[in-house]
Amino acid sequence: MTRFIAYRREWSANPVRELLAGAVATFALIPEVIAFSFVAGVDPQVGLFASFVIGIVIAFTGGRPAMISAAAGSVALVVAPLVAAHGLSYLLAAGLLAGLFQILFGVLRLGVLMRFVSKSVRTGFVNALAILIFAAQVPHIVHGGWLNYAMLAAGLAIIYLVPRLTTVVPSPLVCILVLTVGATVLKLPVMTVADLGRLPDSLPVFAWPSVPLTLETLSIIAGPALAIAMVGLLESMMTASVVDDLTDTPSPKNMECTGLGIANVAASLFGGIAGCGMIGQTVSNVKYGGRSRLSTLFAGVLLLVLMVVLKPWVSQVPVAALVAIMIMVSIDTFDWSSLRSLIVHPKMSSAVMVATVIVTVFTANLALGVAVGVLLSGVFFAFKVSALLRVEADTDEARGRLTYRVSGQIFFASADLFIDAFDYQDAVGKHAVIDLTHAHFWDITAVAALDRVLQRFKAHGVPVDVLGLNEASSTLIGSLDSSGRLREV
Incomplete structure (x- = not known):
């Protein structure tokens, strides 16, 4: 009605x-x-x-x-x-x-x-x-x-x-x-x-x-x-x-x-x-x-x-x-x-607008122009979000404990950054703790990255505890971890 x-x-x-x-x-x-x-x-x-x-x-x-x-x-x-x-x-x-x-x-x-x-x-x-x-x-x-x-x-x-x-x-x-x-x-x-x-x-x-x-x-x-x-x-x-x-x-x-x-x-x-x-x-x-x-x-x-x-x-x-x-x-x-906004807006946003115009005009294909614009928007967005990933290390020499505090979004664009943020050699002889309270896992690439990190620590003989995994990330890991190595995380 x-x-x-x-x-x-x-x-x-x-x-x-x-x-x-x-x-x-x-x-x-x-x-x-x-x-x-x-x-x-x-x-x-x-x-x-x-x-x-x-x-x-x-x-x-x-x-x-x-x-x-x-x-x-x-x-x-x-x-x-x-x-x-x-x-x-x-x-x-x-x-x-x-x-x-x-x-x-x-x-x-x-x-x-x-x-x-x-x-x-x-x-x-x-x-x-x-x-x-x-x-x-x-x-x-x-x-x-x-x-x-x-x-x-x-x-x-x-x-x-x-x-x-x-x-x-x-x-x-x-x-x-x-x-x-x-x-x-x-x-x-x-x-x-x-x-x-x-x-x-x-x-x-x-x-x-x-x-x-x-x-x-x-x-x-x-x-x-x-x-x-x-x-x-x-x-x-x-x-x-x-x-x-x-x-x-x-x-x-x-x-x-x-x-x-x-x-x-x-x-x-x-x-x-x-x-x-x-x-x-x-x-x-x-x-x-x-x-x-x-x-x-x-x-x-x-x-x-x-x-x-x-x-x-x-x-x-x-x-x-x-x-x-x-x-x-x-x-x-x-x-x-929009011409004035080119110098005011973020460079990535301006680049998307200009690319959409150029592709559309030179191909006379509106669909292709928009497709390129949407693709670039997605790539730039993923780049910006991945750049927000932070991994901070805190060493407690008295207890022999090395804590990594992770914050940000872990997905296909930031997975490699996540893996490379850990110093596996420095952790030898210590007990590593990965605190994921302020992090979120989004896809199978992120789950595989966590598995890679744990396996690298294991290869160096470093025991690892994973803390603070939120419910959504735990559910994702449980459904995508085919190897079973992350079930206890």
């Missing part, structure tokens, strides 16, 4: 504000979706069909209100080889299977894995995506001639100056309206949306992917489907986390996993490519007031209306207007404060 009340609240918001914000996100979607369709090797209508369906379905099934999801570049990069080798039908089948994988991940509650993505990785992800969004606009900027530059400058001027006069209508919409009317009335020879590729001329139609239901087909699509599922979920989870930070509200990540899976299944059954969260368009939506599911729904519905019902008018929108919007999105997406 509580979840139902919360869900209903996610639809209640200022309708005018939500519709206008969703409209801005829609126009920000058009050039990227068309561009990503070319990357995937399919007609623009395949990406647009997907974006219609995903936007509408995920408005009801997703976990993060105000998030915009559509056909995305990360997924396009993954599926391009499949399309080139086997064609569109296998792409649709792979998208269908990927959606089922994502539903399964949501049911298994794998959304909690986002806890392992550090703030540095998230910042690097956002900055890299902002750079990629801007880079995608460069071809439209450099190959358009002086008139294109003039249109682009006018568009940016409108976007950034109109808010000083009024915020009733989002300035990107004013930009589109003014530049479209101006280009049409003056008959300016500029590139328009119609020049980007074939646009839909009908509504998407439900159809099962025309592939043979055989094990061979499964072997062809299984790998790409799993890659689509993982990349899509990663980008969606990262985008949801960004919106969480922007709005100071939480969102159920497992519900987002399941919702994206359902949306991708629907998109594949209606002839569209699989998709995921779109951070640039989402940031744009949130910036202009989108807070509820209504803005997400309207973005999908408006895209459908624009591309099918109003196609003759939308076809006349100058590409320069859309490029201006995307430049604004990239500027707003980039975390400019």
Whole structure:
């Protein structure tokens, strides 16, 4: 009942504000979706069909209100080889299977894995995506001639100056309206949306992917489907986390996993490519007031209306207007404060952020960039924790006793430090005591390290007592000590 009340609240918001914000996100979607369709090797209508369906379905099934999801570049990069080798039908089948994988991940509650993505990785992800969004606009900027530059400058001027006069209508919409009317009335020879590729001329139609239901087909699509599922979920989870930070509200990540899976299944059954969260368009939506599911729904519905019902008018929108919007999105997406933080934050955290940006930008692979960032975060964390291990020796000559007081965490990264901290030669002729009151053993490597220490003392004829082992460490040793040598510890 509580979840139902919360869900209903996610639809209640200022309708005018939500519709206008969703409209801005829609126009920000058009050039990227068309561009990503070319990357995937399919007609623009395949990406647009997907974006219609995903936007509408995920408005009801997703976990993060105000998030915009559509056909995305990360997924396009993954599926391009499949399309080139086997064609569109296998792409649709792979998208269908990927959606089922994502539903399964949501049911298994794998959304909690986002806890392992550090703030540095998230910042690097956002900055890299902002750079990629801007880079995608460069071809439209450099190959358009002086008139294109003039249109682009006018568009940016409108976007950034109109808010000083009024915020009733989002300035990107004013930009589109003014530049479209101006280009049409003056008959300016500029590139328009119609020049980007074939646009839909009908509504998407439900159809099962025309592939043979055989094990061979499964072997062809299984790998790409799993890659689509993982990349899509990663980008969606990262985008949801960004919106969480922007709005100071939480969102159920497992519900987002399941919702994206359902949306991708629907998109594949209606002839569209699989998709995921779109951070640039989402940031744009949130910036202009989108807070509820209504803005997400309207973005999908408006895209459908624009591309099918109003196609003759939308076809006349100058590409320069859309490029201006995307430049604004990239500027707003980039975390400019992170540049200043590079010299303030710990060097390891800054290194993780920079590495995430570099890998993502140079490979154009968001999943790889985040994976490298998470890996480096784990390595640096393990290094920092292992460096906290301390072993202090205290000799009682009168009693012939040598006490080692151990403090810190003993695990795979600190096990060798633990072993090397003992002076086995100095302990000869004494009685050694290892005090573990302030230490904790975490894994089988730590247990093996303790066994190694005891065996080295034994080899030098030194009797050893182990004191202060906490209950959790004792239980771990009892379950992992296959040799039985540590049972009496």
